[in-house]
Amino acid sequence: MISCGIDAGSRTIKAILLRDGKTIGKAIRVAGLELEQDIAAAMDEAVAAAGISRKDITALAATGSGREAVQGAKLKPTTIGAAARGIHFLFPDVRMLIDVGAEEGRAIQCERGKATNFVINEKCAAGAGTFIESMSRTLEIAVNDFGPMALKSTNLVPMNAQCAVFAESEVVSLIHTRTAKEDIARAICDAMAGRIGSMSRRISVTPPIALAGGVARNKGFVRSLENDLKVELLIPPDPEFVCAIGVALMAGEEK
Template sequence: MMIVAGIDVGGKNVHIVVKKDSHLLEKITGPTGMKKAEAVERLYDQLLKQAGWTRKDVDWVVTTGSAAQRVAFANASIPDVEADARGVIKLIPAARTVIDVGAEEGRAIKISAEGRVLDFAINERCAAGTGTFVEAMARALEVTVDEMSKIALQSTRSLSINAQCAVFGESEVVSLIHQKTPKPDIARAVMNAIAGRITSIARIVGLEKDVVMVGGMAKNAGFVDSFQKNIEMDVIVTEDPDYIGAMGAAEAAADEVNGKNPKTKT
């Protein structure tokens, strides 16, 4: 019996999965907070307790994410892009382009049939291309992020807002609100703006079918719809898209235990 864990420590949330042999057994997520290492420790122990195990039962732990190196009990860590590639290719073997949009950054990854990273590009200069921007705009519209996603699909006209800077973008949204612009149209403009930013980095690496979207924004139907229209291609959204990084880390852990040498970085 082999038990491995994958931990994705993001800027906003921690995602953890535990696998027994090749089967996903348990998963958990929670806010990263200011004390990232403590948040991971707490969630990891909670997850193991749910499964009826202790840390000694786990053969290998691999981390990924922006704060992956802060997890002292992990055996190794891998880059975000590798974790995404591993997680996606396990679920969707035909995937060749991975789009990951989370709270703090968006990335486009070109992968091989074996799940190797061939190229990638990251949008990390401004929050205007991330989930954090959507949350800020939802607050301005006085709706939840889920509500914003749904009403964006009800829009009847196309508007443009500045997607180069989150501050300017928010200013434009506030101006549209004062002009009594319908909320669905503003919501669609926000989704289109983010989709435009992500489309730009996707074209850098080249879009090749199948295109798979992961990360928290993959659960935002309004954004997915805008992105699909931008690239004029169908986009596959995985089950539990926000757990893909953790799943990829768990795959790397399993390969390490099985002696497949995934070149994890300690």
């Protein structure tokens, strides 16, 4: 049986194909104005990567803010439920998942693939991936270089702003005082980790803890969050696909 999971997020669309629990194809695309077309394109890319045709897919489910646009998906769970199912498949012993996407961060307490409690930070960009994207532009560096640059920092620079707008002004001030970009990048990671850590503690930090979402690829942020939480985080091989994996598994189980 081949099941397909679609995570139609606000910024990207993830599609994954599982055969007997193993990934045979996956794709990620930027979500544009024509959401249904972008979803179809992501599915086609995953199908091509798997070397199959769409008719070979026996189960389809979708999650994410754009899940209603996924045609043919009868099962459309929330991202909270999909994330809990996906991380349990990848790390069966995980008790908490911290998922930091483009627009929001969330912490989910998990038990046997089910979400038992959760909290979401969706009111401020300073706790989401767009914050790092914005700060990368301010520092005039590539997003992919942000994490490695933060790891090179040798000085701790405090950042007081708790809002993305004010943080940008603070970064500009640090640039004008000739603060090293490495130290500024670390300060940004520390500030963001502080917000995510504070959010997570609202429902109690319970190891083992996994980190998912695109920001999990930022090693500078990972270090900052580990320091804030005082734990070593588990990182999936493809952290952006945790929800897609979860919903693909749910599709297969529903079938």
